[in-house]
Amino acid sequence: MAGRINAEDVATVKERSSIEDIVREHVTLRPAGIGTLKGLCPFHDEKTPSFNVRPSLGTYHCFGCGEGGDVISFVQKTEHLTFTETIERLAGKLGMELRYEDGGPRGRDDVGTGRRQRLLDAHRVAEEFYGAVLADMSRVDARAGRAFLRERGFNGASAAQFGVGFAPRGGDELARHLRAKGFTEDELTLAGLCARGSRGLYDKFRGRLLWPIRDITGSTAGFGARRIFDDDRMPAKYLNTAETPIYKKSQVLYGLDLAKKAIASEREAVIVEGYTDVMAAHLSGVNGAVATCGTAFGVDHIKILRRILRDEADRAPARVVFTFDGDAAGQAAAMKAFKEDQRWASQSYVAVAPGGQDPCELRQSGGDLAVRGLVADAVPMFEFAVRTTIGRFDLDTAEGRVLAIRAAAPIIGGIRDRALRPEYTRLVAGWVGVEVEQVAAEVRRAGRAEGRSPTAAAASSGTAAPLGSAIPSSTGTGPPPSAGFPDPEPGSIEPSAEELAATLPRPDLRDPVVQAERQLLQTLLQFPDAADPAWLTAVTPGDFTAPAHQAVYAAVAGAGVPAGRSTAAWHAAVAEGAAAAVHPVLTELAVAPLPVVLDPLTGRPGERYLVSLFTRVREGTLTRQIADAMSQLRRLETAAEPDPERSRALGLRLQQLHLEVAALRDRGDR
Numbered sequence: 242m243a244g245r246i247n248a249e250d251v252a253t254v255k256e257r258s259s260i261e262d263i264v265r266e267h268v269t270l271r272p273a274g275i276g277t278l279k280g281l282c283p284f285h286d287e288k289t290p291s292f293n294v295r296p297s298l299g300t301y302h303c304f305g306c307g308e309g310g311d312v313i314s315f316v317q318k319t320e321h322l323t324f325t326e327t328i329e330r331l332a333g334k335l336g337m338e339l340r341y342e343d344g345g346p347r348g349r350d351d352v353g354t355g356r357r358q359r360l361l362d363a364h365r366v367a368e369e370f371y372g373a374v375l376a377d378m379s380r381v382d383a384r385a386g387r388a389f390l391r392e393r394g395f396n397g398a399s400a401a402q403f404g405v406g407f408a409p410r411g412g413d414e415l416a417r418h419l420r421a422k423g424f425t426e427d428e429l430t431l432a433g434l435c436a437r438g439s440r441g442l443y444d445k446f447r448g449r450l451l452w453p454i455r456d457i458t459g460s461t462a463g464f465g466a467r468r469i470f471d472d473d474r475m476p477a478k479y480l481n482t483a484e485t486p487i488y489k490k491s492q493v494l495y496g497l498d499l500a501k502k503a504i505a506s507e508r509e510a511v512i513v514e515g516y517t518d519v520m521a522a523h524l525s526g527v528n529g530a531v532a533t534c535g536t537a538f539g540v541d542h543i544k545i546l547r548r549i550l551r552d553e554a555d556r557a558p559a560r561v562v563f564t565f566d567g568d569a570a571g572q573a574a575a576m577k578a579f580k581e582d583q584r585w586a587s588q589s590y591v592a593v594a595p596g597g598q599d600p601c602e603l604r605q606s607g608g609d610l611a612v613r614g615l616v617a618d619a620v621p622m623f624e625f626a627v628r629t630t631i632g633r634f635d636l637d638t639a640e641g642r643v644l645a646i647r648a649a650a651p652i653i654g655g656i657r658d659r660a661l662r663p664e665y666t667r668l669v670a671g672w673v674g675v676e677v678e679q680v681a682a683e684v685r686r687a688g689r690a691e692g693r694s695p696t697a698a699a700a701s702s703g704t705a706a707p708l709g710s711a712i713p714s715s716t717g718t719g720p721p722p723s724a725g726f727p728d729p730e731p732g733s734i735e736p737s738a739e740e741l742a743a744t745l746p747r748p749d750l751r752d753p754v755v756q757a758e759r760q761l762l763q764t765l766l767q768f769p770d771a772a773d774p775a776w777l778t779a780v781t782p783g784d785f786t787a788p789a790h791q792a793v794y795a796a797v798a799g800a801g802v803p804a805g806r807s808t809a810a811w812h813a814a815v816a817e818g819a820a821a822a823v824h825p826v827l828t829e830l831a832v833a834p835l836p837v838v839l840d841p842l843t844g845r846p847g848e849r850y851l852v853s854l855f856t857r858v859r860e861g862t863l864t865r866q867i868a869d870a871m872s873q874l875r876r877l878e879t880a881a882e883p884d885p886e887r888s889r890a891l892g893l894r895l896q897q898l899h900l901e902v903a904a905l906r907d908r909g910d911r
């Protein structure tokens with residue numbers, strides 16, 4: 242056991258350490274009355290600041306959770322250090338040499354006392370060593386590292402600014418260097434810098450380009466290492482320091498030490514995907530850029546950023562911009578963080594560079610302005626989520642639009658802030674090209690469905706946002722959600738062949754148009770000589786919406802009118818013109834009773850009935866075509882660039898379609 246720190250020294254450390262400066266490393270403070278500063282509490286999750294610091298008294302207190310104390314307890318609690326480690330750390334900042342009571346200088350092999358500071362010291366020395374190797378022009382192995390940086394537009398000055406270094410290929414150069422500086426084997430293995438092998442200590446990182454990963458206070462606590470050589474025995478493109486007592490990957494953001502000032506003052510954080518992207522962003526003037534280190538962006542990262550952003554309920558929301566390249570995994574990660582936290586979601590933005598370039602590539606192809614433009618042009622995460630969702634559907638068909646609205650509705654319904662919903666409903670209506678009320682109805686429906694689902698309790702408990710279900714895990718590739726398709730009513734049509742179910746979807750008989758189709762086919766099959774041949778040519782299989790009905794009608798129209806044939810012979814001709822999968826439907830329609838009263842004299846339905854069915858089926862097509870044209874027209878109106886020629890053409894087409902409808906009705910009335 243190493244010695245206790247001299248009590249006088251402890252008092253001096255406490256006296257000389259500014260609580261204001263130390264707290265500011267974690268929390269953004271602003272004046273709140275005489276002698277008091279306020280910020281978001283680092284010990285509990287809050288949106289209105291109740292964390293108070295009184296620099297003159299050297300104390301802090303949170304009115305929200307009751308945490309309070311002095312500078313020592315603050316560092317102990319926020320950095321998870323022992324008392325001794327805390328004093329050593331603060332003394333290190335002040336440049337003070339500590340005296341130890343019993344046992345002289347601290348025992349180097351004791352992992353308890355001062356362990357953290359020793360591990361940080363080892364990293365500082367390692368960073369200097371790696372940086373010197375990279376800058377050493379006489380070193381052949383570092384040449385590849387310098388070339389890597391140069392190819393990405395970084396010179397020696399930018400490498401030095403970010404502390405980039407190079408791990409020699411040798412095997413134990415760092416281990417020997419650190420041992421010579423007095424670090425023990427235990428310290429070096431515990432720090433994750435070296436490991437023990439059969440021939441002694443060897444370097445963890447070999448022949449790789451290294452970025453020092455610093456904690457929020459600027460102390461290096463780990464490294465990110467990029468593969469450079471093809472014969473690297475580790476296949477991973479990036480290796481990061483494993484979890485150590487001082488390095489927790491879920492709680493570090495690369496570049497945060499450099500970015501925190503800009504994040505606090507501009508109230509904007511930019512999440513990029515890699516070390517070179519952070520460098521490129523900062524060098525381009527996007528100073529609030531950070532990246533996660535070998536892990537997905539998560540809830541802990543949100544907490545860290547929120548404190549710096551001063552993300553308080555009574556202020557305009559801060560902005561968090563995610564830059565995505567073509568990597569679907571990165572998008573999925575951001576989406577996940579997005580659904581964890583509603584307030585976070587409403588202030589999250591997404592920037593996708595043209596051609597899927599990352600900020601580093603963008604800086605090389607388009608310069609600093611292009612990188613700044615990428616961040617400035619970011620769209621709200623909600624918009625990104627909805628547009629990604631509706632982008633999976635064919636908006637030129639009525640069915641595609643309905644499915645798109647159904648898929649997007651839960652996202653809008655998931656917005657906690659109800660005041661925002663009408664605005665998003667209106668936007669989605671514009672993007673899909675439908676009436677606002679149609680979207681609003683789906684949003685209400687999604688809300689009711691949510692209320693019935695077993696997960697509703699979890700969703701409304703405040704922890705899980707209900708939007709999760711609707712967030713795509715990747716863009717554009719997934720199949721449309723099957724939840725959007727209505728199930729047919731049980732017992733309406735029982736397919737008698739297994740293959741039918743596999744090849745033809747069951748017609749949805751809740752749809753009145755599908756009902757009309759069915760009745761028309763029933764009438765044609767059961768009373769073949771009732772049909773007017775002119776109608777059989779005016780109505781085409783394409784006028785039917787249900788695929789099974791299309792197939793049946795094609796067979797009926799193909800067989801023509803019976804003209805002397807017996808009903809049985811005609812039926813045989815119809816069946817011959819239909820695929821095997823259609824036969825069960827044919828049989829069913831030929832015998833299912835019609836929902837109308839038959840004429841007692843003729844024993845068949847009245848003529849008007851058949852004409853009205855033909856009219857309705859044909860009119861259905863015209864109505865859909867009108868809706869398609871209207872939708873295209875609406876989307877043109879909300880598009881960034883007007884297209885007057887196309888608008889005019891669509892207007893003419895609409896006129897023509899309305900004339901056709903009028904003519905059809907006229908014909909049906911005769």
Ligand SMILES: [Zn+2]
Nearest residue numbers: 282285303306
């Ligand atoms: Zn608190």
